[in-house]
Amino acid sequence: MDKRRKKFFYALIYAGAALLLALCLTLCATATYTQPEQSTTFVLNAGSESQALPVGDLVLPSAMTWYVYGLVCAFVGGWQAARLLQRNGWALLAVSALAGIAGGVWAATGALYAAVLLMGGEVWAGAALLTGLAGLVFLAGLAGLVCARRRISLSIALTAIAILAVFAFLIWAARDRSTNLTGLLSSALLRSVPIALAALSGVLCERCAVINIAIEGMMLTSAFFAALFGSVAANIWHWPSWAAFICGLFGALLAGALLGLLLAVLAVHFKVDQIIAGTAINILAVGLTSFLSSRILSEFQNLNNPGILNRVSIPLLSRIPVIGPIFFEQNVLVYMLFAVMAITHIMLFYTRWGLRTRAVGEHPRAADTLGIDVFKNRYVNVTLGGMVAGLGGAFLILGSVGRFDEMMTAGKGFIGLAAMIFGKWMPFGAFGAALIFGFADALQTRLAILQVAIPSQFLLMAPYLVTMIALAGVIGEAIPPAADGQPYEKQ
Amino acid sequence: MRKSLIAMASLMVMTAILTACGGGGGAGFRAGMVTDVGGIDDKSFNATSWDGLEMAREELGIEVAYLESQQQTDYAANISQFVDQDYDMIVTVGFLLGDDTQTFAQQNPDIDFAIVDYSYEPTIENVLGLVFATDEAAFLAGYLAAGMTQTGKVGTFGGIEIPPVTIFMVGFQSGVEYYNQQHDTDVEVLGMDLFVGNFESTDDGRRAAEDLIAEGADIIMPVAGPVGLGTAAAVQENPGTMLIGVDTDWCVSAAEYCNVTLTSVLKNMDVAVLEAVRLSYEGTFEGGVYVGTLENDGVGIAPFHEFEDDVSAELAAELEQIKADIIAGTIDTGW
Numbered sequence: 001m002d003k004r005r006k007k008f009f010y011a012l013i014y015a016g017a018a019l020l021l022a023l024c025l026t027l028c029a030t031a032t033y034t035q036p037e038q039s040t041t042f043v044l045n046a047g048s049e050s051q052a053l054p055v056g057d058l059v060l061p062s063a064m065t066w067y068v069y070g071l072v073c074a075f076v077g078g079w080q081a082a083r084l085l086q087r088n089g090w091a092l093l094a095v096s097a098l099a100g101i102a103g104g105v106w107a108a109t110g111a112l113y114a115a116v117l118l119m120g121g122e123v124w125a126g127a128a129l130l131t132g133l134a135g136l137v138f139l140a141g142l143a144g145l146v147c148a149r150r151r152i153s154l155s156i157a158l159t160a161i162a163i164l165a166v167f168a169f170l171i172w173a174a175r176d177r178s179t180n181l182t183g184l185l186s187s188a189l190l191r192s193v194p195i196a197l198a199a200l201s202g203v204l205c206e207r208c209a210v211i212n213i214a215i216e217g218m219m220l221t222s223a224f225f226a227a228l229f230g231s232v233a234a235n236i237w238h239w240p241s242w243a244a245f246i247c248g249l250f251g252a253l254l255a256g257a258l259l260g261l262l263l264a265v266l267a268v269h270f271k272v273d274q275i276i277a278g279t280a281i282n283i284l285a286v287g288l289t290s291f292l293s294s295r296i297l298s299e300f301q302n303l304n305n306p307g308i309l310n311r312v313s314i315p316l317l318s319r320i321p322v323i324g325p326i327f328f329e330q331n332v333l334v335y336m337l338f339a340v341m342a343i344t345h346i347m348l349f350y351t352r353w354g355l356r357t358r359a360v361g362e363h364p365r366a367a368d369t370l371g372i373d374v375f376k377n378r379y380v381n382v383t384l385g386g387m388v389a390g391l392g393g394a395f396l397i398l399g400s401v402g403r404f405d406e407m408m409t410a411g412k413g414f415i416g417l418a419a420m421i422f423g424k425w426m427p428f429g430a431f432g433a434a435l436i437f438g439f440a441d442a443l444q445t446r447l448a449i450l451q452v453a454i455p456s457q458f459l460l461m462a463p464y465l466v467t468m469i470a471l472a473g474v475i476g477e478a479i480p481p482a483a484d485g486q487p488y489e490k491q
Numbered sequence: 492m493r494k495s496l497i498a499m500a501s502l503m504v505m506t507a508i509l510t511a512c513g514g515g516g517g518a519g520f521r522a523g524m525v526t527d528v529g530g531i532d533d534k535s536f537n538a539t540s541w542d543g544l545e546m547a548r549e550e551l552g553i554e555v556a557y558l559e560s561q562q563q564t565d566y567a568a569n570i571s572q573f574v575d576q577d578y579d580m581i582v583t584v585g586f587l588l589g590d591d592t593q594t595f596a597q598q599n600p601d602i603d604f605a606i607v608d609y610s611y612e613p614t615i616e617n618v619l620g621l622v623f624a625t626d627e628a629a630f631l632a633g634y635l636a637a638g639m640t641q642t643g644k645v646g647t648f649g650g651i652e653i654p655p656v657t658i659f660m661v662g663f664q665s666g667v668e669y670y671n672q673q674h675d676t677d678v679e680v681l682g683m684d685l686f687v688g689n690f691e692s693t694d695d696g697r698r699a700a701e702d703l704i705a706e707g708a709d710i711i712m713p714v715a716g717p718v719g720l721g722t723a724a725a726v727q728e729n730p731g732t733m734l735i736g737v738d739t740d741w742c743v744s745a746a747e748y749c750n751v752t753l754t755s756v757l758k759n760m761d762v763a764v765l766e767a768v769r770l771s772y773e774g775t776f777e778g779g780v781y782v783g784t785l786e787n788d789g790v791g792i793a794p795f796h797e798f799e800d801d802v803s804a805e806l807a808a809e810l811e812q813i814k815a816d817i818i819a820g821t822i823d824t825g826w
Contacts, residue, residue: 048729183705286561298532401693401721406530410692445702448685456652456686
């Protein structure tokens with residue numbers, strides 16, 4: 001690590017620590033204002049029809065849960081801070097001294113607070129707030145002392161904290177009310193499906209060093225052809241619905257493959273700047289689908305009605321409460337996402353083709369010297385990437401809404417690109433990142449339904465805020481394939 | 492390098508040709524429409540406004556054309572295309588086109604403008620704002636929904652938090668509250684703060700509906716243009732849930748979802764647009780504001796179609812009475 005990068009890295013840790021400490025302060029402060037007897041109910045049965053065994057509701061005392069989560073956040077915040085302090089012995093000493101004093105104050109005020117609570121009087125907010133503050137500082141110091149000598153995987157701990165903090169927030173938002181937890185998680189998964197497919201498409205292309213920002217356009221175009229092909233099969237040829245689905249899927253994959261091929265021709269053969277080529281394809285996709293849609297789909301309504309896939313329950317597994325409705329009662333395209341993800345991972349890291357692809361992405365000249373056909377590899381990968389994006393378009397139509405509307409992808413392809421970077425160009429990482437985006441989106445919907453007093457515009461920012469926090473605190477550096485975006489010229 | 496330039500150029504030209512549809516030439520009275528994003532076939536405000544222009548073409552024998560906005564930066568470009576081609580009248584569709592319409596109207600005092608969902612204060616001489624008291628119609632829909640719900644919860648959500656959207660939601664909520672008052676019930680409205688953030692992503696509409704259904708809502712009114720069609724797909728898959736359409740009668744415009752459409756909150760933009768064009772055609776056009784209300788049939792609720800038998804005669808009669816009361820001004824719709 002050079003000096004500047006190191007400095008930046010430490011700044012990130014500082015920011016992460018400050019963020020977590022601030023978070024736990026807010027958590028505890030707000031918990032103080034939550035009435036002690038308030039509780040939050042999480043419904044665990046799926047909102048729609050489901051085969052899962054019914055289970056009881058999860059009832060949590062709101063304020064208590066908040067305190068616990070706040071303290072956990074403080075612990076990790078202290079941990080983060082300690083990573084910096086271990087470099088400076090005197091600072092560590094000062095912090096522990098401070099922590100000792102704060103611990104005393106904490107104990108005193110804590111007792112006071114408990115007394116007030118027990119007497120059944122009004123919560124004395126000032127004392128309680130002080131309790132929270134002092135306790136946090138104490139714990140932070142303690143955590144610092146303990147962890148400064150140990151290196152435990154920070155990102156795992158931070159991820160756990162982020163999840164806990166989010167649920168703490170949900171508990172506060174739903175205090176004295178109930179919300180459907182299974183519905184929330186299921187919604188998160190479904191919202192992440194198109195994003196994950198877009199991200200996987202990006203992984204396939206960028207692993208061989210072709211930047212694909214045309215994913216949005218590929219998804220939009222394939223969505224159109226999924227609707228058109230599916231409708232023709234279902235409403236004109238009167239095929240059974242499964243056959244019509246396959247026909248629609250074929251249309252989507254074909255459109256995706258053709259646009260992928262177009263990108264490959266521009267980027268590999270003509271060596272066009274890949275960003276510009278991708279942008280051009282995006283604009284082409286918008287124009288093409290809008291034109292065809294207004295000329296074909298709005299004239300002949302039955303060409304825009306391919307039907308929607310039924311959900312398929314996997315025997316036994318779908319009976320598991322909570323997990324069943326989320327993972328095992330979805331439509332075929334969701335299962336296909338899981339399959340594509342696993343296959344991509346295995347192909348990239350455990351096969352000859354994968355090794356070659358990664359070589360082409362890191363150092364095409366070396367790969368070429370060793371006899372790998374760089375051009376062919378890129379053509380194949382980008383076309384495959386286009387087909388995966390096409391699967392995303394097919395999901396939007398056949399797996400979700402059952403009709404094409406102009407601009408219906410609404411930026412999901414671009415968010416997929418962000419998920420790819422967030423996931424460090426790894427298939428499972430990209431899916432994980434997509435899940436986080438999907439969850440943030442589902443969560444903001446839930447918070448809006450619970451009428452949290454936050455303006456809708458801010459709630460809609462949630463997914464992007466999550467990205468920034470995660471990038472600052474968890475991910476650290478994301479390094480793309482070395483040759484990413486550079487056209488290869490044979491000597 | 493030259494090869495790459497040629498390839499790019501040909502791609503760009505192809506794109507430009509495909510993106511620009513509509514347009515036209517010739518003499519006579521010409522009226523152009525600039526849509527909001529969401530497309531001409533959004534089964535919603537773009538489509539209804541365009542219907543108005545097509546009606547004008549048939550009735551008045553004028554020439555009409557439209558330009559679709561793919562993004563918000565297209566508004567000004569599209570309006571200026573019609574201005575450059577010397578159109579006699581330009582209809583812009585949507586609240587979000589308010590600023591651009593004002594700019595062009597002031598620069599071109601000899602062209603008549605009409606804008607759907609926007610009115611200016613003070614009024615501009617050559618712009619007629621077509622606004623609708625949809626709260627009145629949504630009030631009726633809310634009352635009906637409260638009377639029909641089995642779970643005691645009804646839901647709504649919007650596209651973007653702008654007045655032409657929230658007016659539906661507020662009216663709907665007031666209608667539910669009025670029902671609660673009259674019948675001593677406790678029907679809840681979910682999603683008053685819920686906005687998906689766009690008017691295009693039908694997938695978001697489906698997810699929002701699923702979330703509302705998971706929280707117990709069984710009647711949903713999506714106020715988000717085509718995004719609502721995604722909601723319709725979710726409603727159709729969940730037995731026992733119903734949909735309230737907006738802008739047009741969804742039993743007609745989205746017939747595949749008629750079996751789940753309880754009613755629709757009508758916003759008769761086609762009639763308003765036709766009237767505006769007629770005034771301009773006849774030379775009696777004046778800037779100002781047209782307000783569509785229950786009284787002048789500018790807004791209303793659609794027939795119950797397949798739910799005709801499920802809506803009790805009492806409820807139907809109450810709705811008639813409330814409509815009369817709103818027109819008389821004795822009921823406050825909350826907007």
